[in-house]
Amino acid sequence: MELQITNSTLNDIETIFKFYKFATDFQKAKSMVSWPEFDRRLIEQEIEEERQWKLISDRDIACVWATTFDDPEIWEERNDDSAVYIHRIATNPDFRGRNLVNHIVNWAIGHAAVNNKNFVRLDTVGENRGLIDHYTKCGFDFLGLKKLHNTTGLPAHYDNATVSLFEIRL
Template identity: 30%
Template sequence: MIRKGKIEDIEAIMKLTKACAKFMITNGIYQWNEHYPNPSAFENDIERNELYVLEHNGFVSGTIVISTLMDQEYMPIKWLTKNENNIYIHRLAIHPELQGKGYAQQLMAFAEKHAIENNYSSIRLDTFSQNKRNQKFYELRGYKRLGDIYFPKQSEHPFHCYELII
C-alpha cells in the first residue's frame, strides 16, 4: 500500500535509508552518507505534502518524494520541456531485503500516474553516476539522460539528470 508519509514515519524512513546506504556502500556505491538523506529533508517533504511511503506487511518498506520544486542544481540542465508544470522525484528507496521484487516499479508507476492525472508536462529526477542499476532502471522506463549535476556533500562524482515527457 502506498500512502502519504507522516511525521511518525520519520524514524522508520531513516532506518530504511540507512539500510539502503549501507547496502550501496557494500556494493561500492557511495551515493548516500551521513549528510544525506537526513530527517529534516523528510520533515520538509511531509510539510509540503510530497512524501509517500510504501507499506509492506505493516512496515514502511519504501519511500518516494514527488515534488513540484525545482532544485537550484537543476538550472543548468537543458531539459526537454519548459521549466514549468514538472514534477521531481527524490529519495526513492526500497529496503535492501525487498529490492528486486518490483516495489520500486510500483512507486515509480504511482508517481507517473500522479503526473498524468494532474496534467504535468514531465517527470524529472537525478541518479548517481556510479549507480548503474538505477540508471538502467530509469532508462528501461523511458527516461532520457540529459546532463550532469553535482552534490559535493554527497560525492565528487556527478549525478545524471533524467526526464520523461508525459
C-alpha cells in the same frame, strides 16, 4: 501482495531513517557514492508538506521516497518544465528485487497528471550503469550525465558531482 501508496507521517520518521541507513550501507558495499546522513528537519518538512511517500505491502512499509515540483539546482534551465521530481527511493531490504520502482513510476505518472505536470524526473549521482539500466527498464529515458554547478542547499553527496538524469515525458 496488495500495495498501497500514501503520504508518510511523522510516526514513520524512524523507519524512513532506518531505510536510508540500509540504502547507505548498500551503496558503500557496492563502492557507490553514498548518501550522507539527512537532516531530520528536511524529512519532517517533506512530511508536513505531504511530499514524503511510502509504499505499503499488507502492513509493512516496503519503500519510501520524496517528491518535489521544483529542482533548479539539479535541472537548471529544464526546471522551467512542469515536472514531478522523485528523490531518495529507499527500500526495505525484505522487499528488494520486487520491482517496486515500477509501482512508484506508475503512481508518479498519475501524480503528475493530477497535478498538470508534463514530466516525471529523477537523478542519481554518478554513472551507475546498474541504476541506469534499471530506471530505463522502468520507463525512464536516460538523458545523460550532467556536471552540477551550484549545489548550495543540496545534500552533501551532490557536492562537485556529476549526475545521471532521467525523465518520462507525459
